[in-house]
Amino acid sequence: xxxxxxxxxxxxxxxxxxxxxxxxxxxxxxxxxxxxxxxxxxxxxxxxxxxxxxxxxxxxxxxxxxxxxxxxxxxxxxxxxxxxxxxxxxxxxxxxxxxxxxxxxxxxxxxxxxxxxxxxxxxxxxxxxxxxxxxxxxxxxxxxxxxxxxxxxxxxxxxxxxxxxxxxxxxxxxxxxxxxxxxxxxxxxxxxxxxxxxxxxxxxxxxxxxxxxxxxxxxxxxxxxxxxxxxxxxxxxxxxxxxxxxxxxxxxxxxxxxxxxxxxxxxxxxxxxxxxxxxxxxxxxxxxxxxxxxxxxxxxxxxxxxxxxxxxxxxxxxxxxxxxxxxxxxxxxxxxxxxxxxxxxxxxxxxxxxxxxxxxxxxxxxxxxxxxxxxxxxxxxxxxxxxxxxxxxxxxxxxxxxxxxxxxxxxxxxxxxxxxxxxxxxxxxxxxxxxxxxxxxxxxxxxxxxxxxxxxxxxxxxxxxxxxxxxxxxxxxxxxxxxxxxxxxxxxxxxxxxxxxxxxxxxxxxxxxxxxxxxxxxxxxxxxxxxxxxxxxxxxxxxxxxxxxxxxxxxxxxxxxxxxxxxxxxxxxxxxxxxxxxxxxxxxxxxxxxxxxxxxxxxxxxxxxxxxxxxxxxxxxxxxxxxxxxxxxxxxxxxxxxxxxxxxxxxxxxxxxxxxxxxxxxxxxxxxxxxxxxxxxxxxxxxxxxxxxxxxxxxxxxxxxxxxxxxxxxxxxxxxxxxxxxxxxxxxxxxxxxxxxxxxxxxxxxxxxxxxxxxxxxxxxxxxxxxx
Amino acid sequence: xxxxxxxxxxxxxxxxxxxxxxxxxxxxxxxxxxxxxxxxxxxxxxxxxxxxxxxxxxxxxxxxxxxxxxxxxxxxxxxxxxxxxxxxxxxxxxxxxxxxxxxxxxxx
Numbered sequence: 001x002x003x004x005x006x007x008x009x010x011x012x013x014x015x016x017x018x019x020x021x022x023x024x025x026x027x028x029x030x031x032x033x034x035x036x037x038x039x040x041x042x043x044x045x046x047x048x049x050x051x052x053x054x055x056x057x058x059x060x061x062x063x064x065x066x067x068x069x070x071x072x073x074x075x076x077x078x079x080x081x082x083x084x085x086x087x088x089x090x091x092x093x094x095x096x097x098x099x100x101x102x103x104x105x106x107x108x109x110x111x112x113x114x115x116x117x118x119x120x121x122x123x124x125x126x127x128x129x130x131x132x133x134x135x136x137x138x139x140x141x142x143x144x145x146x147x148x149x150x151x152x153x154x155x156x157x158x159x160x161x162x163x164x165x166x167x168x169x170x171x172x173x174x175x176x177x178x179x180x181x182x183x184x185x186x187x188x189x190x191x192x193x194x195x196x197x198x199x200x201x202x203x204x205x206x207x208x209x210x211x212x213x214x215x216x217x218x219x220x221x222x223x224x225x226x227x228x229x230x231x232x233x234x235x236x237x238x239x240x241x242x243x244x245x246x247x248x249x250x251x252x253x254x255x256x257x258x259x260x261x262x263x264x265x266x267x268x269x270x271x272x273x274x275x276x277x278x279x280x281x282x283x284x285x286x287x288x289x290x291x292x293x294x295x296x297x298x299x300x301x302x303x304x305x306x307x308x309x310x311x312x313x314x315x316x317x318x319x320x321x322x323x324x325x326x327x328x329x330x331x332x333x334x335x336x337x338x339x340x341x342x343x344x345x346x347x348x349x350x351x352x353x354x355x356x357x358x359x360x361x362x363x364x365x366x367x368x369x370x371x372x373x374x375x376x377x378x379x380x381x382x383x384x385x386x387x388x389x390x391x392x393x394x395x396x397x398x399x400x401x402x403x404x405x406x407x408x409x410x411x412x413x414x415x416x417x418x419x420x421x422x423x424x425x426x427x428x429x430x431x432x433x434x435x436x437x438x439x440x441x442x443x444x445x446x447x448x449x450x451x452x453x454x455x456x457x458x459x460x461x462x463x464x465x466x467x468x469x470x471x472x473x474x475x476x477x478x479x480x481x482x483x484x485x486x487x488x489x490x491x492x493x494x495x496x497x498x499x500x501x502x503x504x505x506x507x508x509x510x511x512x513x514x515x516x517x518x519x520x521x522x523x524x525x526x527x528x529x530x531x532x533x534x535x536x537x538x539x540x541x542x543x544x545x546x547x548x549x550x551x552x553x554x555x556x557x558x559x560x561x562x563x564x565x566x567x568x569x570x571x572x573x574x575x576x577x578x579x580x581x582x583x584x585x586x587x588x589x590x591x592x593x594x595x596x597x598x599x600x601x602x603x604x605x606x607x608x609x610x611x612x613x614x615x616x617x618x619x620x621x622x623x624x625x626x627x628x629x630x631x632x633x634x635x636x637x638x639x640x641x642x643x644x645x646x647x648x649x650x651x652x653x654x655x656x657x658x659x660x661x662x663x664x665x666x667x668x669x670x671x672x673x674x675x676x677x678x679x680x681x682x683x684x685x686x687x688x689x690x691x692x693x694x695x696x697x698x699x700x701x702x703x704x705x706x707x708x709x710x711x712x713x714x715x716x717x718x719x720x721x722x723x724x725x726x727x728x729x730x731x732x733x734x735x736x737x738x739x740x741x742x743x744x745x746x747x748x749x750x751x752x753x754x755x756x757x758x759x760x761x762x763x764x765x766x767x768x769x770x771x772x
Numbered sequence: 773x774x775x776x777x778x779x780x781x782x783x784x785x786x787x788x789x790x791x792x793x794x795x796x797x798x799x800x801x802x803x804x805x806x807x808x809x810x811x812x813x814x815x816x817x818x819x820x821x822x823x824x825x826x827x828x829x830x831x832x833x834x835x836x837x838x839x840x841x842x843x844x845x846x847x848x849x850x851x852x853x854x855x856x857x858x859x860x861x862x863x864x865x866x867x868x869x870x871x872x873x874x875x876x877x878x879x880x
Contacts, residue, residue: 027853079861
């Protein structure tokens with residue numbers, strides 16, 4: 001058993017200290033005084049939360065006042081007290097029973113606690129240090145600190161134990177709780193900022209104010225709020241900023257470390273105060289709080305209103321501290337707007353999503369970094385594809401973040417091919433990645449919209465019958481908007497489909513979405529007949545239930561901006577809903593109550609209405625007969641206000657179905673049915689009489705072709721179902737549908753026979769089933 | 773030592789732990805006393821008081837007389853470890869010189 005050299009020195013120092021002060025006895029207090037100058041003991045004390053300065057001061061006072069000096073100068077001999085000796089013996093005993101060989105400073109510290117009525121132990125306890133703290137430190141923290149400087153030992157290991165009130169952290173709070181963005185820029189860790197000149201200008205403008213010089217970036221996640229601040233730091237570093245903020249330093253507040261390990265009430269506040277104080281001492285400092293909403297409520301106790309934001313308020317308003325914040329619209333709404341006092345101290349700067357063109361430029365600017373990292377090169381086409389596809393497919397995320405992701409993923413994908421793989425990222429690679437991220441089949445990514453528009457008219461006409469004129473007008477309008485001749489501010493088109501029910505208005509909208517390969521969003525306006533239902537579309541006003549959720553309409557369009565938006569039965573909607581629609585038709589945007597803007601520029605707005613249909617159906621009295629021309633127009637004028645009618649691209653009237661058309665529709669349904677039956681090895685054929693029967697029964701002047709479905713159901717499908725399951729079609733076969741005396745009859749045949757003009761594919765027909 | 777109170781106590785509803793910095797009891801001071809006996813010489817007592825408790829002659833004599841008359845004399849008030857050490861030193865010194873002088877300490 002031996003003393004460590006450091007401990008030996010400390011004991012010598014303790015004896016010397018006693019002599020210097022004119023004491024003939026060296027007490028534990030002398031020893032403690034010497035030990036707090038020992039590196040290892042210092043670490044143990046700091047780790048246990050001691051304030052060394054304070055401890056030293058109280059020891060000083062105690063030694064001067066409480067220990068009797070011997071008269072007549074320094075003593076010739078200094079004797080350690082019994083307790084002094086006991087402490088060292090106890091430490092030795094403890095260690096030898098544990099099988100250790102060397103006694104070090106902290107071990108003696110532990111032994112001091114066992115001394116009754118000891119002032120040394122008392123002073124340690126006053127610092128909040130218990131025997132357990134020191135023992136814990138020795139057991140788990142000692143080897144790590146060995147040989148390190150005491151301050152390093154305190155702050156470099158973020159152990160929850162000792163961080164609590166570590167004076168080292170509080171001494172240099174900027175280093176402990178903030179990141180110096182200028183330094184990061186100097187190390188080249190910050191990507192350059194491309195574009196965003198307007199936002200930067202405004203930021204510098206706000207920062208140059210005398211008071212309330214605090215810009216606050218509000219924008220959706222991924223649009224690059226943090227990038228703006230980092231870009232600013234980079235420019236400051238490069239000296240590429242106006243004079244007022246030349247030489248400024250931006251500190252990024254790290255809320256994580258600020259909170260981590262704050263064990264006791266007041267710890268957090270002390271840290272934040274320390275940061276603020278340190279910043280106030282630096283007139284050129286700018287504090288950047290990312291996710292500003294996190295300071296609201298941070299550090300608040302249950303039931304208390306005092307939180308970090310309230311500590312910030314006074315410094316923010318006075319202009320002594322320049323602070324940049326950033327947050328999203330949603331958080332701004334739900335947190336900052338509630339704390340108006342905090343919000344008013346910031347100047348809100350909205351950061352919008354960049355356009356696809358801007359995104360392309362941003363990508364170009366960053367490309368070098370990604371090429372270097374992945375060891376690949378990107379073709380210009382790949383970059384363009386990334387911007388386009390991110391804008392089109394990854395709509396739940398924002399540009400440029402989503403586009404950068406595509407570039408990054410594509411690079412990573414090629415890198416994984418190994419050293420032998422390609423080194424050039426082509427647009428095809430980006431497409432694959434985009435399809436994977438958007439979880440859609442890769443071929444839909446390359447879906448050629450232009451080709452589908454060219455074929456739009458024939459495609460639509462092949463599924464919608466008897467509305468050739470309406471379809472032509474619709475397609476013409478879509479072509480015009482796609483050609484770029486239409487106003488870029490407005491939706492692709494705003495159409496009102498009128499006409500009697502059951503003529504295919506809704507069907508056109510559905511087919512349109514399918515043919516164009518874009519989304520389909522349908523709202524049944526009969527659900528929006530009351531005044532308050534407007535809030536369902538655009539979000540509830542503040543103070544009402546559902547305020548923090550967005551509106552149904554805005555949400556739907558934000559999610560699928562490329563879509564056919566069908567508002568069914570628009571005439572049933574409350575007039576207030578129309579006012580909302582005016583906005584969409586005119587400017588192509590709609591702002592919900594959260595301030596989030598939905599972009600309707602890529603939306604094809606279709607409203608259907610059967611206004612005027614009743615008038616059309618009404619037979620005129622007297623001579624002339626026929627339908628009342630112009631009556632429907634009157635009804636239309638009565639219902640829709642002039643400003644609404646003005647904004648429509650076209651009102652497309654759908655005609656009532658003629659018997660001719662009905663035959664085609666019957667054929668269409670028959671074809672559908674045949675396809676279903678084919679799976680069961682059954683072919684179907686319809687005689688002319690049957691076609692005519694269904695066309696006639698399925699049509700109604702008031703309901704259009706709608707009854708057809710029901711007639712098919714009742715007279716065709718139901719009897720067939722029976723046969724399919726248990727009867728003569730159970731093993732497949734051929735069925736001929738005929739009508740005799742307005743009654744549907746079935747003839748089952750062994751093999752298909754195509755006698756009439758209207759035949760259907762005949763595969764796998766049944767063999768043995770025969771009747772009649 | 774206040775072992776239990778030094779642990780942070782947690783509010784029941786959650787939230788922050790509040791530290792109850794233990795009110796540590798101030799360590800007591802101790803009185804060192806000399807006891808009368810019939811064999812120790814007055815001179816020896818005076819000498820002990822002067823060398824171990826650094827009293828001047830007048831003071832030492834006064835304390836010695838208090839021991840003589842009242843049975844005990846107060847040598848001074850010290851922290852525990854100093855008191856303890858002084859007691860040991862005095863008794864040790866007395867035995868070496870063949871005196872049964874008794875020195876003791878008591879908490880205030």
